[in-house]
Amino acid sequence: MNGRSKVNGKTPPPPQHRRASAPAPLPPVGRRTGRRRKRGNPLGKLLGLGALAAVVAGGIWAGKMFPKLLPGSSVRDILDLYNNPAKFFPKKDQITVLLIGKDYSYDKNYQRYTGKSSRADSIMLLSLDFKTRHVSALSIPRDTRVRVAGNTGKINATLSNDTYPGRGGPALLCEAVEDITGIKPDYYIAVKPDAVGNLVKELGGVDVETIDAIEYNDFKAGLHVKLPKGPVHIATADEAIGYCRYREIDPYVRNADGSAVFVGKDSRGVPLFKRKSPAEISALNQCQENGDTRRMVRQQNMIRAMIASGKRQILHADTLVDTALKQFDTNLERPQIFAIASLYRNTQPDQVASGTLAGAFEKHKPFFFIPDRRKTEALVQWLVYGDEKAANRVTTVAVQNATDISGAARRAAELLRAEGNFDADYVTDGPKTQATATTIQFTRAVNKPRAEMIAKLLGGGTVKKDLGPDRSGSLSENVPDITVVLGSDLAPRLGEQSALR
Known part of the structure; x- marks a missing residue:
């Protein structure tokens, strides 16, 4: 797995051996009574990752700041946080952290409250590799169907003690994530509903x-x-x-x-x-920002924006961290949080690889989101275990032919599917601009290595980044991760290959 470390003490088997069957169709968990919950509310109250981003980005790694941030710590501990932060995670080269954004609930008088009855409105599995310093995040739709505690229900309800009396909470939600991904998170961070707003305010x-x-x-x-x-x-x-x-x-x-x-x-x-x-x-209804998938993309973009802003806040790191720590509950120890901050102090926003669980919603109540097992397997292999070949299977590629040479786009898509395992398709009637040079354009920095691989497979092409906004997850557009526009430098050869088939 590209030299990646173990997770939960186990080395993952090859993707083709990781088979998971869909949960048995049991009756959905019953609704809560006596209290009303407002639907469609806070997905974005995001996310322990936002809090961690504030910690990472705030410059708390600077030696002069640690006495303020960790009062009572020994000089040796403070030095270790800077020089040997992995010490705070003995015998681990990699950890996974489940980031949970809590929602508000409303009682019969429409009074807002949080607590053990709150459901999860945002769910994100974060993977941190201490050796490579890779950071990745997998967003999980809140309506995803899971089977835990003998029942089938939506994953967001596993946080609620009303829905799962005596069981609901972060630990049960971690079990649900394991049911979907095969990964049981090492740690969790449960974030209060207004955390992101408070952190953004503190960041300026x-x-x-x-x-x-x-x-x-x-x-x-x-x-x-x-x-x-x-x-x-x-x-x-x-x-x-x-x-x-x-x-x-x-x-x-x-x-x-x-x-x-x-x-x-x-x-x-x-x-x-x-x-x-x-x-x-x-x-x-044509708004490109509509839908849960697009909302999860915006959450990921907010995290990157918080990291970028936080890197400019070194002089206010102590107040920034105090604000962040008040926003969440976690089973991470305070020194471990700062150890993570130290390990990833040089991480840039566009270096955070991210993805969203693939699948489809049922067309009948209760409208479960059913994960695509094959794509989920590939996402886990890529984002958690660092298998770049698995990343190809969930990277969408659109091939357009800018010339009049018939069959070139189809042949290019076939080649990318067969030799690169890309999720590639072609546009029959691409823009006939008669381009002389082939371009391979990627949407996010994390896709650059795959764009470069496509250039090698095709035998040429200029790789460049799309400088426009990140449009992934939008409803009315099927936005590919990478777009190939074939020019006259490559199209003739591909067209000849197509004619010979």
């Missing part, structure tokens, strides 16, 4: 980018956020929360205070509110 803001305008309304929480399309400086806690939480359009017409416009009651006494016109709703 972060810079992100949207691919469409966002309007997020949570009247009960008093949160109303509008963000434009394009580069955005997130300056407030509300903007950070709205950026990370947004999932679907708001169909209602709003008053100035953000409340929905009341129009009366139906025959049963149920309040009715004014909805936007069908044309407005249809237009809003």
Whole structure:
């Protein structure tokens, strides 16, 4: 596995030997009674990774800062945190950390609360390799079907003690993650709902980018956020929360205070509110930021933005870390958190490899998300065990033919599938620009090695990064990880090969 270390004390078998059967279809866990939970709420309250990012990025590794951050520690411990941080994880070359974003729940009087009844609104498996300093993150949709504690249900409910009396909590959620991925996390970090907002505020803001305008309304929480399309400086806690939480359009017409416009009651006494016109709703449904998958991408982008901002905050590292540590519960010891910070002090935002569990939603209630076992296996092999060949299997490649030479794009896609194991397809009618040079464009830095591999397989091409916003996860676009535009330098040879078949 490219020299990667063991996880949970075991060396992973080759991908083709890691078979997992789908969970048996048992009745879904029953709903909670007596309390109402607001759906579609905080996915983005993100994530212990955000807190860790703040710790990593804050420069806490500077020797002069440790006495402030670890009061009572010995001089030797402080020096070890800087010079030998792996010491704080004996006999481990790699660890996995489950990052959990808690949601708010509402009681029958619509009063917001958190606690053992809260569900998980964000779930991310973080892998940290101490030898290579690789960092990777696998996002898991909250509606993913799992079988734990003798029941089949959605993974987000495993955090709730209401749904799993006496069992719900981080430990059960870790079991559920193991059911899906085969990996039982070594540690967990459970983050409070407003953690990201508080951290962004402490950082003095972060810079992100949207691919469409966002309007997020949570009247009960008093949160109303509008963000434009394009580069955005997130300056407030509300903007950070709205950026990370947004999932679907708001169909209602709003008053100035953000409340929905009341129009009366139906025959049963149920309040009715004014909805936007069908044309407005249809237009809003085309928003590229809609959906859970796109929301998870924004969470990953927020983490990178927090790292970038935090690297400029060395003089405020002590207050930054104090804020971060107040935002989460974890089974990591405080020195271990700072050891991780020291190990990854030089990590750049675009070096964090990330992916989202692949699969599909059921078309009937309770609308479970069913993971694609083959792709899940490949994602785990890549993101947790560092198998770059497995990464090819989950890397989507679109091949376009910019020439009039028939069959070149099809042959290129076939070659990439057969010899590189890429998830490659071709566009029959690509842009006929009569390009002379083939270009191989990747969307994120983590895809650069695979773009370079494609250039070798095809026998040429200029590799470059797409400088536009990260569009992965958007609903109305099937955005490939890598786009190949064949020019006249390679198309003739590929076209000849196609004609000979």
